[in-house]
Amino acid sequence: MIKLVAIDLDGTLLNPQGELSTSVKQTIQSVRQEKIKIVLCTGRPFYSLAPLIKQLQLHKEDEYVISFNGAVLSDARGETVFFEQAVSYENFLQVLYLGQQLGLNYHVQSKEGIFTSSLVIDQYTAYDSILNRVPIKIVKLDELRHIPIYKVMLVGEKERIDAAIPQILSNWSKQFNHMRSLDCFYEFLPLQASKGQTLQRLTEQLGIQSNEVLAIGDNENDLSMLQFAGISVAMGNAAQTIKQQADYVTKSNEEDGVNHSLLQLLNEKRRIKS
16 A cells, blocks of 8 residues: 655646646545655755745655655655765766766755856756756855765756766766766765665655555666656656656646646546445
8 A cells, every 4th residue: 555655846837837737736635645655756955845845735744755866855844864975075076076077067055055166157057047047156165164065967958968978987986976966967866865865864764664655756866766656657748767667657748747646546546445
């Protein structure tokens, strides 16, 4: 029996306009009434989630959010952090130099915002700033030594990221947890941080087994949580590699695929009850 549903945001719960449908907001409340926890598992920083948490009424006691692609686990109010893992300054420098070799710009995400030492702001760094509704702070490189870095992001056109991936995979697989989150973003996190690992931490904290978890996602950064969950669902708009790994494929985020999957979950639970 499912006791927890872990849901990605961009490309999954949110439609292509970055919004929640009225239907999915209503269905999520129906799921919660069945004593099933809804946990947002996102690559976004926590500070950008307040409007969504409020719309979904997840700002109550005993609700949880996994943010920064698993680098932070907190309550949904942001009052208590149960787990956090930052990238060391030395490892950050390794990614910075790698980006320079590959012709990719960078920025980092911290609980204090988006930071870069680049004097010219990359268009994709600006996009991340708009997406998360936070300003970009330009600092001297050495200042980043004193800022908790949850994610280092190499940014650039899709074609540049495509070309960089083989070199990243051949040289850096064992030093970082890394993945592509959007066509223009390639992210580096500590080895101890991923959606799947932190979802496991949360379920152990709550006394929930992996076979009691349903996870829904669409991209590479969702793969670890899909592999952890007892039931995994890929969006219709998901990458083909993600669909191949999932137990089921639902409709796209344009077709409200999360709502479709949650309604199926509710119907199955009611069928068992009857």
